[in-house]
Amino acid sequence: MSTRHTWTSSPPASRPSTLRRDQILVTVAAVIWVVGNLFGSGLIGSDDGVSDQGDGLFTDSTTLIAPDGPAFSIWSVIYVLLGAYVIWQWVAADSRWAAVTRLPAAASIALNGIWLVVVFADWVLVSVLVILGIAASLGFVLARTATLPGEGWAPTVSVSVTFGLYLGWICVATCANIASWLVGLGVPEDGTGPTITTVAVLLVVVGLVAFLLSRTRQQVFRTALAAAVVWGLSWVSWGRFTGDLENTVVGYAAAFAALCVVGLLVVFLLPQRRRAEVRA
Numbered sequence: 193m194s195t196r197h198t199w200t201s202s203p204p205a206s207r208p209s210t211l212r213r214d215q216i217l218v219t220v221a222a223v224i225w226v227v228g229n230l231f232g233s234g235l236i237g238s239d240d241g242v243s244d245q246g247d248g249l250f251t252d253s254t255t256l257i258a259p260d261g262p263a264f265s266i267w268s269v270i271y272v273l274l275g276a277y278v279i280w281q282w283v284a285a286d287s288r289w290a291a292v293t294r295l296p297a298a299a300s301i302a303l304n305g306i307w308l309v310v311v312f313a314d315w316v317l318v319s320v321l322v323i324l325g326i327a328a329s330l331g332f333v334l335a336r337t338a339t340l341p342g343e344g345w346a347p348t349v350s351v352s353v354t355f356g357l358y359l360g361w362i363c364v365a366t367c368a369n370i371a372s373w374l375v376g377l378g379v380p381e382d383g384t385g386p387t388i389t390t391v392a393v394l395l396v397v398v399g400l401v402a403f404l405l406s407r408t409r410q411q412v413f414r415t416a417l418a419a420a421v422v423w424g425l426s427w428v429s430w431g432r433f434t435g436d437l438e439n440t441v442v443g444y445a446a447a448f449a450a451l452c453v454v455g456l457l458v459v460f461l462l463p464q465r466r467r468a469e470v471r472a
Contacts, residue, residue, distance in 0.1 A: 214294040215282055221302035222278045228305025229271075231312045249316060253436035255371035255381055256390040257446075259364065260435055263427030266361055266420060273354035274301055280350040289340060289347035293355070296332035300358065303329065316373045323362065323369045330359040331404075334417075338408040348412050356416025363400055363417075364424030367393050382437060390442050394428075394449040397421065401453050405460045418457040425450035 252261045277297060284290040307322040333355045342348065371390075375381050401421050405414050425446045432443035 211285060211291070214291075214298075218278055218281055218294050218298045218301070221298035221305075222275075224302040225274070225305035228308035232308030249372040249376050250311065252431055255368060255375055256386055256432065256437065256439055256442045257364075257371050257393060257428055258368045258431065258437075259424050259427035260431030263424055266357065266423055270354070270358050270361065273349070273357065274304075277350045277354050280346060284346065284350075287343055287347055289337060289343055289351050292336040292340070293333050293351055296329045296336065297351075297355065300326050300329035300333070300355070316376050320369055320373050323366050327359070327362050327366055330355055330362060334359060334404060334408050334413065337410060337413065340410075352410050352412035353416045356413040357420045359404070360401075360417040360420025361424055363397055363404075363421055364428070367397060382439060387439060387441050390439075391445045394425070394442075394445050397425070398449050398452045398456070402456050405456055411461055414457060414460055418453050421453050422450045425453065 252258045252263075278301070281290045281294055281297075303322055303326045307319055307326065310319045310322055333351070337351060371393075380386055401418065404417060408414060429443045429446035429450065431437070432439045432446065
């Protein structure tokens, strides 16, 4: 086994008592997530949604790296898939994919709800820390499933598609969240300095994607992760060309970064496909 995968060892399937505990933890996390979404959608506490919180720091025109509004529709897909995961992990008692992902998945689900509550409270710095926690939790999901043998379509959809999309989107969202916090501290939202910094951050995102793609052998996970990043970066580009905060340099840079991610995905998928053809 390649040394680059030595960090992905997975724990064995849970004992019955541990299994039930982990299933309950995932469900409790889902409750926290739902409550957080009630706050985030404005159904509890206020009529304002996320974009109106933090003195407007979370709008799609506050920072150069903020994706344009329609990009956030990806949450609808991720939320449906997360709900499916919560149900699936109850019925997949014998699945190793479920066993090794329950705890980090629960953390990422609960932290999503907590992030929404924190944003509602206008705690922008805390929101940065929470979203970093989400990213770390999703990284553990990727690591624990990196070399697992397939178990059919159910874990592929419930884990690889769900958490691949989630992690890919969080890669972009984390950068936007940090940028919002910095703008709140008084950093200019536009200009030469912010433009150069944003271009540099876009390069970091591409490098991060390359790192994450190299940490797993799961093709579906890789594809979902890259697709979410490309989606986010494409809407960053669109927003800088057509949105209220126009910046053509960042627009072109984000488009180029999206193309780089597509290229990376092809590079990581082709060798695996060729090996499969050779074995056939």
